[in-house]
Amino acid sequence: MGYSTLLFLHVLGAFTLVASVGLFLAIMLAVRRQPDTLVAQRMLPTARVLWAVGGLSALVFGIWLAIHVSQYSLTDGWILGAIVLWVIASAIGGRISAGYKNLGDGSLAQSEALVTHGLLVLSVLLLLLDMIYKPGAG
Numbered sequence: 001m002g003y004s005t006l007l008f009l010h011v012l013g014a015f016t017l018v019a020s021v022g023l024f025l026a027i028m029l030a031v032r033r034q035p036d037t038l039v040a041q042r043m044l045p046t047a048r049v050l051w052a053v054g055g056l057s058a059l060v061f062g063i064w065l066a067i068h069v070s071q072y073s074l075t076d077g078w079i080l081g082a083i084v085l086w087v088i089a090s091a092i093g094g095r096i097s098a099g100y101k102n103l104g105d106g107s108l109a110q111s112e113a114l115v116t117h118g119l120l121v122l123s124v125l126l127l128l129l130d131m132i133y134k135p136g137a138g
């Protein structure tokens with residue numbers, strides 16, 4: 001696959017990931033307003049699928065790009081940093097998903113929801129900054 005196609009698929013994955021974060025925020029706000037809301041329950045599967053597909057394709061095509069572009073290496077600080085941040089973001093996303101498992105019976109730990117969602121936004125924002133500014137790269 002050529003560079004342009006890899007970059008297209010990678011950035012498409014990144015957009016998908018960011019879209020899922022927006023959905024997770026909407027779900028959190030809906031649940032805070034009304035714990036037994038059906039709206040949140042119906043948005044949840046979409047958010048989960050976008051999160052998984054976006055996250056996986058950003059990772060796979062990101063690593064592929066790092067190998068493909070001779071200027072970069074997998075061991076560059078900003079690439080390693082992205083992989084570490086990706087693992088952190090995945091763990092937070094997994095926590096959020098698990099927290100919504102019993103959505104509908106109002107049992108979501110709401111005090112922690114704001115913090116985990118804040119950390120999710122922060123980790124994806126740091127990933128994006130790392131991608132755009134590529135600290136340490138030529």
Ligand code: HEM
Pocket residue numbers: 007010011014015017058059061062063065066069072079082083086124127128131132
């Ligand atoms: C998880 C590991 C990741 C790796 C190894 C990785 C690696 C890369 C590489 C090598 C490029 C090519 C840069 C170029 O062509 O100059 C790139 C571009 C880009 N990545 Fe990632 N990426 C990862 C995750 C992400 C995530 C999660 C996002 C979104 C939040 C993201 C957003 C972008 C964007 C917007 C670009 C285009 C910016 C540019 O080329 O200047 N990446 N990435």
